[in-house]
Amino acid sequence: MRTPPGVSAADFADALAGFTAVVGKDWVFTSDEDLEPYRDAYSILWSEADERIASAAVAPFTAEEVQAVMRIANEKRIPIYPISTGKNLGYGGAAPVLSGSVVLDLKRMNRILEIDERNAYVLVEPGVTYFDLYRHIQDKKLNLWIDCPDPGWGSVIGNALDYGGGYTHSWYRNHFDAHCGMEVVLASGEVLRTGMGALPGAKTWQQNKYGYGPFVDGLFKQSSLGAVTKMGFWLYPAPEAYVAGVIGVPKKADINALVDVINYLENTVAMQGMPVFASPFLPLGFPVPQPPGMPSAEASVAEQEAYAARTGTPFWTVTVSYYGGPEVVKAQWEYTKKKAAAAIPGASFSGGEVIAMPPKADELKGMLSKSPFGIPALAIFSIGARSPYSDPTEGHITCSPIVPRTGEGIVAAYELIQKTAKRLELPVTVLTPPIGCWARTFVILVMMAVTHEPEKNKRTRAAFREMVKILADAGYGEYRTAPAFQDDVMATYSFNNHALLRFHEAVKDAVDPNGIISAGRYGVWPKHLREKKT
Amino acid sequence: MGSAGTEPTWTRWDRREFLTAAGAVAGGVAVGTGVAKAASLLLSSIIVADTRFAASRAFAAGAARIAWIDGDVTVVYNELDLLWRREKVTVSGLTAYGAFFCLERLAMDRGLRVAFKREHRGAPVLISWAIASKPGAAA
Numbered sequence: 001m002r003t004p005p006g007v008s009a010a011d012f013a014d015a016l017a018g019f020t021a022v023v024g025k026d027w028v029f030t031s032d033e034d035l036e037p038y039r040d041a042y043s044i045l046w047s048e049a050d051e052r053i054a055s056a057a058v059a060p061f062t063a064e065e066v067q068a069v070m071r072i073a074n075e076k077r078i079p080i081y082p083i084s085t086g087k088n089l090g091y092g093g094a095a096p097v098l099s100g101s102v103v104l105d106l107k108r109m110n111r112i113l114e115i116d117e118r119n120a121y122v123l124v125e126p127g128v129t130y131f132d133l134y135r136h137i138q139d140k141k142l143n144l145w146i147d148c149p150d151p152g153w154g155s156v157i158g159n160a161l162d163y164g165g166g167y168t169h170s171w172y173r174n175h176f177d178a179h180c181g182m183e184v185v186l187a188s189g190e191v192l193r194t195g196m197g198a199l200p201g202a203k204t205w206q207q208n209k210y211g212y213g214p215f216v217d218g219l220f221k222q223s224s225l226g227a228v229t230k231m232g233f234w235l236y237p238a239p240e241a242y243v244a245g246v247i248g249v250p251k252k253a254d255i256n257a258l259v260d261v262i263n264y265l266e267n268t269v270a271m272q273g274m275p276v277f278a279s280p281f282l283p284l285g286f287p288v289p290q291p292p293g294m295p296s297a298e299a300s301v302a303e304q305e306a307y308a309a310r311t312g313t314p315f316w317t318v319t320v321s322y323y324g325g326p327e328v329v330k331a332q333w334e335y336t337k338k339k340a341a342a343a344i345p346g347a348s349f350s351g352g353e354v355i356a357m358p359p360k361a362d363e364l365k366g367m368l369s370k371s372p373f374g375i376p377a378l379a380i381f382s383i384g385a386r387s388p389y390s391d392p393t394e395g396h397i398t399c400s401p402i403v404p405r406t407g408e409g410i411v412a413a414y415e416l417i418q419k420t421a422k423r424l425e426l427p428v429t430v431l432t433p434p435i436g437c438w439a440r441t442f443v444i445l446v447m448m449a450v451t452h453e454p455e456k457n458k459r460t461r462a463a464f465r466e467m468v469k470i471l472a473d474a475g476y477g478e479y480r481t482a483p484a485f486q487d488d489v490m491a492t493y494s495f496n497n498h499a500l501l502r503f504h505e506a507v508k509d510a511v512d513p514n515g516i517i518s519a520g521r522y523g524v525w526p527k528h529l530r531e532k533k534t
Numbered sequence: 535m536g537s538a539g540t541e542p543t544w545t546r547w548d549r550r551e552f553l554t555a556a557g558a559v560a561g562g563v564a565v566g567t568g569v570a571k572a573a574s575l576l577l578s579s580i581i582v583a584d585t586r587f588a589a590s591r592a593f594a595a596g597a598a599r600i601a602w603i604d605g606d607v608t609v610v611y612n613e614l615d616l617l618w619r620r621e622k623v624t625v626s627g628l629t630a631y632g633a634f635f636c637l638e639r640l641a642m643d644r645g646l647r648v649a650f651k652r653e654h655r656g657a658p659v660l661i662s663w664a665i666a667s668k669p670g671a672a673a
Contacts (some may be wrong), residue, residue: 033668037642041635085643107643131612153611153636379606381632386659 001030002055004079004100006528011076012055015102018072019058027059027108038086038103040095042395042450044457044464044484052095052483054081057103063185063229069104070227071189073516080104080516082227084126084158087151090398090447090482091162097483097520098529104227106155113230114206117142120235121180121206126157126228130376145236145374147172152376157231161221163480165437167371169272169323172236173437176221181205183230184220187512192226206232222480224518224526225511236374238357239323243333244273244372245351247340248314252281252301255316256407257343262318263405265339266439270332273321273372275436277410280313283418283431297418314348321372326354393449396429397460397485399467401476403434403442410434410442413476417446420470424463427456443479461485468492483520490523505530582610582627582637589660593628601625607633611640618644622667626650634661641665 003012020028029035038054045051060066073080079101086094086105096103110127115136122133130148133156137144147166149159160175172178181195195211196202209217219225249258255277265271280290281304283297290296291311295303308315320336322329333352340347355363359373370377385393403413413434421428427449434442446467448460465488468478472492481489493500504524508515515526525533582601583594594600601610607629614637617623622645627634631653638648650664 033647037639041639087639131615135612153639377606377608378611378632378636379608381607381636382605382630384632385635386631 002053002100004055004102005098007076007078007100012078015072015076015078016056018076019056019069019102022065022068022072023058023060027061029057029059030055038094038096038105040089040093040483042089042093042397042482043095044397044450044461044482046394046450046452046454046457048454048457050484051099052092052097053099054096054103055100057105059105059108061108063109063183063191066104066106066109066185066227066229067189067191070185070187070516073102074187074189074514077514078102078516079519080227081518081521082106084155084161084228085129085153086158087129087154088158088162088164090396091480092483095483097486097518101519106227106229109229112136115140115142115144115235116206117144119207120144120237121232122235123181123206123230123232124156125230126155128156129153130156130159134374134376143238145238146376147175147178147236147374148371148376149175150369150371150376151378151380152371153378156233157228160231160233161223161228163222165435165443167274167369167437168374169236169239170266170269170274170439171272172234173274174439175233178234179217179231180207180209180234181232182217182220182228184226184228186226187514187517191229206234219507222522224508224521224524226517236323239325240357241326241329242273242321242323242355242357242359242373243329243352244319244321245333245336245349246317246319247336248317248348248350249344250308250315250346251305252315252411253407254344254347255279255410258316258318258340258347259405259407259410261336261340261343262320262436265320265336266436270335271320272323276319276433277316277436278318278433279316281315282414282433319351323357326356330354393429394452395450396447397450397464397482399446399448399464399471400443400479400481401446401471402479403444403476405436405441412474413444413471416471416474416476417444417467420467421446424466425459426463426467427460480522486520486523579624579626580614582607582625582629582633584629584633587628587630587660589654590628593662603629603633605630605633607636611636615640615644618646622646624649624664624666626662626664628660628662630658631661634663637665638663 003009016028035054035057038057043051058069060069079098081096081101082104083094085107094103106126108127109125110132111125112122112128114123130146130152133146145168147168149164149166160179164175166173166175181197184192186192194217196208197205198211220228262275281297295307305315322332337349364370368379385395403409428446429449430447432445434444436442448464451457461484464485468485468488477492478489490501508524509527515528519526519529580599580601581594581597584590585602585604603610614625646665647668648663649666652662654660
């Protein structure tokens with residue numbers, strides 16, 4: 001049996017006995033087989049000495065059990081790594097950042113505690129998955145939608161805390177922003193409620209985020225300060241209708257005006273769905289059948305534009321979508337066409353059919369992603385690891401720079417990513433178009449293959465680190481990353497001699513003085529391990 | 535995908551090996567003995583098969599309970615999630631890797647294990663697999 005770093009075998013045995021007394025023997029895991037779920041299936045350190053491996057896992061059933069486990073861990077100085085369901089593959093999964101930590105697996109806490117149709121909110125525990133919440137809403141025939149990521153198998157709380165994004169209305173796509181109130185168990189075992197939840201008997205915990213005094217919820221995003229045991233979310237009152245349309249523009253430089261139009265529409269809430277930008281001339285990493293004679297991504301702009309003009313192929317397209325009453329969404333699409341046509345000569349339009357919601361089964365058939373309709377799915381795995389698109393990979397890691405919401409920003413970021421990936425010979429399997437899941441910025445996902453070959457993975461890690469640094473030097477920061485790179489990314493957020501990191505460390509030392517919770521998560525290490533590192 | 539030219543053919547694989555190993559875990563039959571009994575146990579379990587692949591359709595032939603997928607494992611995943619919360623039912627399949635991977639992760643979450651897994655290289659890669667309760671676990 002492994003022991004956590006710096007913990008004696010006797011203390012660890014005492015702690016495990018204590019955990020067992022709290023949760024029962026069936027919910028404390030120490031054998032290799034039982035700990036297999038707590039390996040990161042997409043680990044870029046797979047089977048290497050540095051792979052992040054848990055020493056044990058404990059799965060409490062209630063917040064009170066979480067408190068009891070935390071008190072024992074704090075007394076015995078056992079490193080604890082809380083997870084909700086550990087499904088954020090590519091960003092660490094269920095594996096701890098610090099090898100030897102005990103995973104605090106909250107999957108059994110899967111209760112939907114309150115759901116309110118009139119005010120459109122829900123209060124859930126960390127084990128509630130998007131599938132669970134979707135199923136509950138369907139079973140109760142509530143007139144509500146969820147906003148889910150793709151794939152949709154993960155925890156509602158876990159995805160929000162990791163800064164995940166979705167695909168429906170802009171007010172709900174940023175999952176952390178869509179939360180309202182949380183309950184957190186601190187390292188001491190004390191339980192804290194944020195926002196209005198700090199008021200005993202509050203009637204508006206899930207309706208007002210801010211309560212009174214400083215807003216502390218952000219301290220628990222990508223955090224090592226506590227275990228979130230309850231969290232509220234605002235849900236989307238089910239829209240009556242949906243419209244999707246496509247705007248095409250003929251020239252490369254048209255992207256500048258196109259993004260500006262979309263920003264205006266989105267920021268005035270004239271358009272609510274996630275804009276999906278694309279270009280046949282963007283390199284996507286994986287092979288896509290190309291029409292004969294189409295210039296490659298590396299061809300000159302003149303060649304590409306000539307081909308586009310000759311064949312009537314738009315240089316860029318953006319798929320826009322609207323949710324609401326049928327008259328409203330129809331008018332919003334008409335308004336969008338007017339704005340784009342006025343701003344961009346040669347803009348073309350297609351689509352625009354009003355579809356009644358919820359979508360019918362035949363309308364969903366064959367769709368790889370149902371997320372724009374708030375329906376969680378796993379179909380994305382059919383094009384993932386070891387599919388015909390991605391064989392023989394075992395998974396991926398993702399370089400995820402946040403990019404300005406401008407056409408110039410897109411072009412500059414792609415040029416830098418392409419140039420750097422080519423020079424570093426990065427095994428890019430997918431380079432996504434700019435993703436607009438959050439208002440005000442894009443994120444580009446540069447996905448790289450994970451293998452079970454240490455030498456290949458080693459080369460990928462080195463190239464990944466260099467890519468992160470080059471992007472940061474150009475002003476593009478990562479929004480999250482796999483544990484192997486969390487220190488590297490935190491190091492890029494270095495303004496004023498790493499003032500932000502030093503602030504995080506000061507808070508960490510104050511709130512978790514024994515440094516037991518999620519050591520190293522997102523680059524924040526407790527004092528005793530910082531001292532060892534130096 | 536699923537073109538007959540490159541897809542592995544189930545009948546060429548070692549069906550006896552699969553049935554013996556998977557059936558042993560599923561029903562407590564000793565490996566190497568009782569193949570017929572193992573086959574019977576396995577075929578009475580739930581079989582996950584992918585309509586896109588001839589090999590997968592052949593794999594499921596004769597099974598009493600077949601959960602069909604067409605590449606997208608979402609519906610079967612959700613049904614098994616609810617089922618495995620109540621009962622550690624043995625499930626086996628011949629699917630593409632993505633579907634297997636999702637069900638493998640679900641099985642781990644619900645306290646089951648992959649009792650048998652064999653990869654069959656081809657285009658696409660197919661996996662024959664069986665998921666069952668852990669030895670000694672309550673059924």
